[in-house]
Amino acid sequence: MTRLALLSLVLAAACSAPHGEGKPNGATDDPDPAVDSDGDGMTDADEAAFGSDPASADTDGDGLLDGEEALAGTDPLASDTDEDGYSDFDEVETGHSPIDDGDRIYTGGWPYNPDKDSLENPGWDGNAAEGGMLPNFQSYDQFGDEFDIYDYAGHDKPVIIDVSAGWCYYCQEMSKLLAGQRSYFDDFASSYAGIAQIKDMVDNGDVLWVEVLDQTDAYEEVDQDFLQAWDGAFPNDKVAVVADERQKFARWLPIAGYPTILAVNSSMIIKSFDPADYISPLNWAVSHAD
Ligand SMILES: [Ca+2]
Ligand SMILES: [Ca+2]
Ligand SMILES: [Ca+2]
Ligand SMILES: [Ca+2]
Incomplete structure (x- = not known):
């Protein structure tokens, strides 16, 4: 029947x-x-x-x-x-x-959190600091879907937020690492667990990764075409590629250089962030994943 x-x-x-x-x-x-x-x-x-x-x-x-x-x-x-x-x-x-x-x-299959409205959004005043709460970042992704970072809360998994720019060499190399392409960072895998293990952990869903793009390779504001192009160049189907609309992250961090990477826990508390060190957040994430 x-x-x-x-x-x-x-x-x-x-x-x-x-x-x-x-x-x-x-x-x-x-x-x-x-x-x-x-x-x-x-x-x-x-x-x-x-x-x-x-x-x-x-x-x-x-x-x-x-x-x-x-x-x-x-x-x-x-x-x-x-x-x-x-x-x-x-x-x-x-x-x-x-x-x-x-x-x-989410077309991309990203995590979803039905209780996200219960999180206390501190807003974008002030600056990023370890121990602080991540503001509620809402934007759009490479598929044009509305994106809400608080959907990544509540899954008992570390979340990496990689704020990058299209023109930035090390940003591209980091995304190559996630895509399984030959990367500058391969040479450092023996020194840093974060480099050695992060791709497998992202692929397995043990660490959640969000790629936030600030600028195109021509230093312009990104649009959905650029998000798609980045995703196409460095494909990893677990990675949401989202626009830093109105440079919210760039102003709040503040950016000393790209990439600027934060590790946050499943309650959206910033656990590892240093504007001059983007490897430590990766190390934190891999050591706090199941
Ligand atoms: Ca019944
Ligand atoms: Ca369905
Ligand atoms: Ca379903
Ligand atoms: Ca039922």
Whole structure:
């Protein structure tokens, strides 16, 4: 039976007799199939047909009730029906299709944090310092999606923010390292764990990496074409490439040179930052990843 046909059956069946009709009082040992025992919007009989648990309002525990899963056309036994990396609940909440893996929260598959609004955004006054809270950086990425750095919070993973410029040689070499291309930094792998291990950790998802671009190779403000070109030149499908719109990061850091790199923890607290040292944040990240 197709999902649509099943849904029609479910909706038709939902208009069946009211609870307990025709039953003697107290006949609890013979469950009425018209009863919705768990209060999730589907009768026990419909749940039996749907494959969900009539005694659990949310069989797969993804936050979407079984009755809501029937309406959304999702699998009540799978928290991510279309296997695009985002839960059915998060997709419905954000207006994306939970049954189309081409429609997702981030085209790039970046992390998502449904609780990000609970983080206390300190704003952009002042400057970056270890122990401080990262301001809520919102911009756009190489796919043109709206980007929110607080989506990277709450995943128990170190986050590297690499603020770079298109014209900067060492920025390009750092991105080559992540892309698996021959890089200037290869020669330093034996001296720094951050250099030796960072690519594998980013590839495995143990460290999250955000590439923030300040300027093009012509010293101009970046646009989405430039983000795409950078991603194309130094491809790593775990790396979000985002624009430093209105030079927010550049002013707040402040930039002494490129790249300028911060390591922040999953609560968005800056754990390693020194304007003159971009290797220490990498070392911090690899030593604090699982
Ligand atoms: Ca039910
Ligand atoms: Ca569910
Ligand atoms: Ca999904
Ligand atoms: Ca989807």
